[in-house]
Amino acid sequence: SQAVLQALEDGLKKADADPSVKAVTICGENGKFSAGADIRGFSSPKTLGVALGPIVSLIESSEKPVVAAIEGVALGGGLEVALGCHYRVAHAKARMGLPEVTIGLLPGAEGTQRLPRLIGVPAALDMITTGKHIPATEALKLGLVDEIVEENTIEAAIRLANKV
Numbered sequence: 808s809q810a811v812l813q814a815l816e817d818g819l820k821k822a823d824a825d826p827s828v829k830a831v832t833i834c835g836e837n838g839k840f841s842a843g844a845d846i847r848g849f850s851s852p853k854t855l856g857v858a859l860g861p862i863v864s865l866i867e868s869s870e871k872p873v874v875a876a877i878e879g880v881a882l883g884g885g886l887e888v889a890l891g892c893h894y895r896v897a898h899a900k901a902r903m904g905l906p907e908v909t910i911g912l913l914p915g916a917e918g919t920q921r922l923p924r925l926i927g928v929p930a931a932l933d934m935i936t937t938g939k940h941i942p943a944t945e946a947l948k949l950g951l952v953d954e955i956v957e958e959n960t961i962e963a964a965i966r967l968a969n970k971v
Contacts, residue, residue, distance in 0.1 A: 809856040809857065812856070812857040812858070812859060812862055813856070813857050815833070815857075815862050815865075815866075815888070816857050816862055816865060818831075819831065819862075819865050819866060819869060819873075820865075822869075822871060823869055823870065823871060828871060829871065829872075829968075829969070830871050830872040830873070830874065830968035830969065830971065831869065831871055831872070831873045831874070831968070832873075832874045832875075832876055832961065832964045832965050832968050833866070833873060833874070833875050833876065833888065833889075833892060834875075834876040834878070834960070834961050834964065835876075835878060835879065835885075838878050838879050839878060839879030839880055840875065840876070840877040840878055840879060840880060840881040840885050840888075840889065840901070841880070841881060841882070841884065841885025841886075841888060842880050842882045842883070842885055843882045843883025843884035843885045843886070843887075843906075843907075844859070844883060844884045858916075859884050859887065859888075859915070859916040860915065860916040860917055862888070862891075862916075863887050863888055863890070863891035863916050863917060863921075864891065864917070865891075866888065866891035866892055867891040867892075867893075867921075869893075872893050872894065872968055872971045873891075873892045873893050873894075874892060874893065874894040874895070874896060874964040874965075874967050874968045874971075875888070875889040875892040875894070875895045875896065875964065876896055876960045876961045876963070876964035876965075877889055877895060877896065877897040877898065877901045877903065877943075877952065877960065878897075878898045878901055878960045878961075879898075879900075879901060879902075880901065880902050880903070880940070881897075881901065881902075881903045882902075882903070882904050882905070882906055882940065883904075883905060883906060883907055883914065884914075884915075884916055886903050886904065886905055886918060886922075887905075887914060887916040887917065887918040887921070888916075889903070890917075890918055890921040890922060890925065891921065893971075894953045894954075894964075894967055894968075894971065895951065895952040895953055895954075896952065896953065896954045896955075896956060896960055896963045896964040896967055897943040897946060897947070897952040897954070897955050897956075897960065898943065898955070898956060898957075898960045899943055899944070899955050899956065899957050900942075900943070901942075901943045901946075901960075902940040902941065902942055902943070903940065903941055903943075903946050903951060903952075904934060904938060904939055904940035904941060905918055905922070905934055905935050905938065906938040906939075906940065907938065908935065908936060908937070908938040909938040913935070914935065918935070919931075919935055922934065922935065922951075925950060925951060926949040926950050926951050927949075930949050943955045953967070954967060
């Protein structure tokens with residue numbers, strides 16, 4: 808939603824400007840990182856506001872380490888947000904993917920560029936063209952996530968942020 812995108816932008820800019828902030832952790836709410844955009848918004852008239860692509864670029868360009876704490880799902884735009892982060896920690900039960908293709912859309916926030924850079928072209932093409940969701944264990948093997956945890960994902964992401 809525009810509110811979430813605006814909050815991400817405001818929070819990142821505030822963190823980058825604050826010398827007491829050493830790192831940033833991005834997490835979802837209620838055990839889910841993000842299932843991406845609400846597709847009903849695709850058919851509404853374009854409104855002024857923040858777009859996902861520039862937010863992901865803002866995350867990626869942060870001078871401070873940004874760690875995604877992935878619980879539940881990171882799908883579509885949610886995975887693209889995680890791809891913009893410098894590090895990713897996932898709960899063992901988390902699933903990730905770019906399912907947009909199953910409804911005739913391509914990922915629109917540069918996931919088609921960031922994913923191949925991270926996991927290689929063959930694995931990325933498979934995920935992008937099939938829309939399949941992969942479990943955290945496969946994501947770790949591919950290099951999509953840096954760490955898998957069974958416990959509190961947010962605390963693990965904070966520990967990683969403090970370490971780097």
